[in-house]
Structure formats: C-alpha cells, structure tokens
Amino acid sequence: MTARRRPATATSRKPRRAPRPIRREPRDGERKRDTTRRVLLERALALFQNRGVEATTMRDIARAAGLSLGAAYYYFPSKEALVFAFYEENQAAIELTAARADGTVRERLGRVLHAKLDSIRPHRAMLAAIIQRLVDPGDPLGAFSTQTGAVRQRAIAIFARALEGTGLPPETVTVTAHALWLLQLACMLVFVHDNSPDGARTHGLVDDGLDLLVPLLPLLGTPAGQAICERVIGALGRAGMVIAPAP
C-alpha cells in the first residue's frame, strides 16, 4: 500500500537535508506564521472532503502543504483541531445565509434547518467520520462541550430569533430554541448517512417534522404548556444542566 521501508537501523543520524520548496504565498499584511497556518488548514480541509477524514493521514496533510510531519503538529496540536476548525468555519458561514427574519415561523425554521443541511452536504463524507464525536458529551470537540460553547450559543440564538413571531414568553422561546437545536443535531445524524439524491429523504423528514411540530407551538403558550416548560427547566436544572438565554 505504501512504500516499503528499510529495517529501521536504530541509530542512523544523517545530517539534515535541504527542505523542498513549496510556494505558500502570503496575503495582505499576514505574518509568515499565519500564512503557513492558513495554507495548512486549506489543504487539510480539501483532503478531508476528497478522501474523508479517516483516509487522510497527517503525513498526507503535511506533504500537501509542503511541510514536515512535525511542522504540521507545530501549528495544530492534533488532527481533531483541524476538524474543529472546519466546524467553526461552517457555523460562521450559515449564520450569514440563514438569519433572515421574513416569512412565517414555519418558513423561517424551515430555512434554518434546510440551510444547515445544504451547508454540510459537501462535507457529508467528512462529517460521517466525526459526527460520532459531536454527540459525545465528554469529547472536547463535541457539540456539548464547553470548548464549543460559543459556536453552540450562536446556533441556538438563530433558532430563538426564528421564533420571534410566535409571541411566546422569552423563557419559553429559550427552551424551545434549545430543543430545536437538538432536533437539528438529530437531523444531521440522519442526513450524514442519507444516500438518496440530494439528501431528499432527510429534507422531506425536516418538512414533515416541522409540519407536525410548528402547529403545536401555540400550545406552549397556554397555561398547560407553560407548566410543562417550567417542569422541563426544573428537571434539567436538578440534573445540573443549565439552559442559558440567548444573548
């Protein structure tokens, strides 16, 4: 599969060879360090998308960026860190496209969820390799960790904004936004392994789910619905989970 290597002669200290010269053109006012880092990340994401995360080795990435293996680790402490960089980039991109506030609640929620799916479609193969970690509460790169808290809060805020037309009290909106974010995570889980054309099956599931859930939203404004929200917040609080309002 790879080149055969010689029996590793234990003590073969050669003098350093001259490094291969690969262009890494800097951008405006960019430090050399930042240029190298950016190029490394670009090549890594390209490889991830072409071959998948698992199949891309750190040696591949380093070679594609014209660096040695160790240099790659100098800029990113682990392969995961490169993956997380993608995660952040994706969330920033979606905030730009899906945050419009016109239309009905149903339309706005549909736009957010469909946009999310569309934005990750090119990276499905890649996400399939890491989504397992996303849903692991113990993983520092997981969607629930404190490290990714900022990204998560921004994502939840988008749902909260989409709920603005409902007239529900703020606390209820916050709870519902959290629930919708969880729903989105579940949709991603399904989408990543959906091999129907354009992921039509998952998109259809999103629409069916929203058609079912959105008409029920006003019920959360009734006394009974409020009581349920209170109890959910109470139960989660007792379990040590804090539902923070969106900023």
Add this chain to the structure above:
Amino acid sequence: MTARRRPATATSRKPRRAPRPIRREPRDGERKRDTTRRVLLERALALFQNRGVEATTMRDIARAAGLSLGAAYYYFPSKEALVFAFYEENQAAIELTAARADGTVRERLGRVLHAKLDSIRPHRAMLAAIIQRLVDPGDPLGAFSTQTGAVRQRAIAIFARALEGTGLPPETVTVTAHALWLLQLACMLVFVHDNSPDGARTHGLVDDGLDLLVPLLPLLGTPAGQAICERVIGALGRAGMVIAPAP
C-alpha cells in the same frame, strides 16, 4: 503512561520461545476453543472496566489471557468485537431483571429505565469510550445497525410490554416503545458522564421525565393523538425508516 521500551534493535530474529503456561481451566463439556475464547473475553471485559477501553491495548488483553497478540485476533476479529460482546451480555442480563409485569405503567417504565442505568453503572468508564459509536448509524456496532438489530428489537419489546396496561392500540404501542428506546439511549448518554454519587442526577432526570411524560400517554389514545402517530409513522416511512412491531 506505559513502560518505555528499548531502542528496538531492528534485526533480532530469535527462534521461537516456549509459550508461557497460563491456566485456562475448561468448564463442563466445553471445547478447548470455547474455553480460550471465554477466558479471553472475561479478561478483556475486566481490563475494560478497570482502565477503560481506550487505555486497554490488545497486547494487554492477550497477555492477561496468556496468549500472543495474533492469537487474540484469531478469536476476535477486532477490539470492537470484544466491546460488542459486552453489549450483548449486558442486554441479556437486563432482560432477566427488568421484565416483571406488575405495578402501574409508571412503575414498570421506571423499573426498566432505572435497571438499565444500574446495569451499566459498573461499566460507565467503558461505555464512555464507545457510546459515541453506539449513536452512529453508520457504525456496524452502533445501536442502529442491522448487526445489532436483534438486541435492539429485544430492548424495544421490553418497553412494549411495559406499556401493555395503557389500553393503547398495538400500533401506537409500537411507536411509543421505539420512542422510549430512543429516550433510554439519551439517558445513557447523560448517565455515562454523570459524576454525581451513584449517578443520582440521571436517575432523578429519569423520574422527572417519566412524571412528565406518562400522564400524557393517554392523549395518544385520543383521535388527535392517533393522528399524530399516523403522521409520525408516515414521515418515518417516507424517510426510509421502518417501525417494525415487536414480535
């Protein structure tokens, strides 16, 4: 973390050494093959629980069972396979303890969920390492895969039996049992990283959740509830997911 090894002298072809003699006493009417397999599994699970899955190497397992590395792979094709063996054992154990049919629906469901948590408590450290794979639909060892289908169906059947007193139509019971199984998976996800004494937080969450949900179950019997069930089944069907009735 592990012992440092010497510089790996590259070309040290020694003749075969005599194998270390470690007792593997057979049980009644057991083939030698089965004895070795059983001992290997026992030692592996013990190591998993003491040190966690990640920290336990296949070399450790082989050594603990008095085998060489290759021999371990002769019996189990991968480390995962050893983990899956635990999964099956655990499910078989819980079926014995949690399948009693007396008490109210609330009591029966509580018994099933609490028993599940109790049964995995000794293995929390171990599950923390594999639960990520459990929730990955693409993983052959995941809870959703066809390979684990038999175990999953048995687990869902337990919930269906616990719902018998509700008087809901069979189809509704089936849907609800699937939903409860999903809920159980979520509880496991929480439980695995719950460091409160005896996992009290998660157990409390289970009770709070059931207190909230069980009183709503009769609503599923109303025409509106029936309609929702129909639509859920329809949506899942269009998405290519089949809800199979328990046997």
Add this chain to the structure above:
DNA sequence: CGCATGTTTTGAACACGTTCAAATACCGCC
C-alpha cells in the same frame, strides 16, 4: 560581522490496532 535568543522545521521514535506467513500443537488414521 559574531553571538545570543527566540521561532520554525525536521524526521526518528513511540505505542497502538491490525495483518499475515510461518511455526507449532492437536487429532484421527494407518
């Protein structure tokens, strides 16, 4: 320039999961 100090780069070494050809044990049959 010479030298020191910090930044970047290098590749060998490490432990891991897994594979495999070969060696050894086992067992029925003569």
Add this chain to the structure above:
DNA sequence: GGCGGTATTTGAACGTGTTCAAAACATGCG
C-alpha cells in the same frame, strides 16, 4: 509409533496519530 491435515499460536511488520530533541532559520544587539 509415523503420517497428513486441520486448528491454534506466534511475533515481526505495517501504517497510523503523536511526541520530542535537535537542527535550521530569523531577528536583534554589540
């Protein structure tokens, strides 16, 4: 016992992610 075939066992080798001491480069200062 000896023979032949199967079952089991062995450990070196492979490719992987990651670490690390040292080398190479950059920059500031006399």
